[in-house]
Amino acid sequence: MREMRDVLLVDGYNMIGGWPELSALSKMGLQEARDRLLEKLADYQAFSDRKVIVIFDAYRVPGLGKAFAQNKVAVYFTKEKETADECIERLVGEYTHRRRQIYVATSDMVEQHVIFGQGALRVSARELLTQVEQGEKEIQNTIAERSSSTGRNTIDAKLSPEMRKLFEQWRRE
Structure with missing residues (x-):
């Protein structure tokens, strides 16, 4: 059975151009x-917990059209003479299901209208960056809370009260 979690399709080069850090990095490589x-x-x-698929436009690069996973993120390079927008539209059709929401991250206004017509929701480059940064902050806060609440990362902190009592009895014998 196919997994039913929501899907986020990302126009990769659109995000690189729209996120300041990535835009600066792209000038170096x-x-x-x-x-x-x-x-x-x-x-x-x-x-x-959304399945993320990133599409990079390889329209002018002959012989590409490959797909692979990097860090558990699905990556597609479009086929020869296929744009990222065409690939995204095709994937929206493939992943559409009544119990799954499809999101498309792009700041291309024409593409936003097309995918919206297919039932997908749009996310601009800025909105996705905000969501990613918010997620990073929440992860850091969770890590900090766990570190401070237990003082140290010890086995004792992970034991149930019954197990702690049993170990303490053994220690005293």
């Missing part, structure tokens, strides 16, 4: 910007 985007989206996928 596009591969570094892609890798950083995939790292951030892997964390977001784990936090949000």
Whole structure:
């Protein structure tokens, strides 16, 4: 059975151009910007429990059209003579199901109207960046709370009261 969690389709180069950190990184090297985007989206996928699929436009690069997973994020490079927008529209059709919501992250206004017509919800580059940053903050807060509430990360903190009592009895014997 196919998994039924919500899906986020991301126009990769659109996010790279729309996120200040990635835009600056892309000036040094596009591969570094892609890798950083995939790292951030892997964390977001784990936090949000949405399946994340990133599409990179390889329209002018002959012979591509490959798909793979990096950090558990699905990555698609479009086929020759296929744009990222066309690939996204195709994937919206493939993943549409009455018990699953499809989100598309792009700031391309024309694409937003097309995918909205297919029943998907749009997320702009800025909105996705805000969601990713919020997720990172919540993860850091959770880690900080767990660290401070137990003082140290000890086995004792993870034991049930009954087990602690049993170990204490053994220690005293």
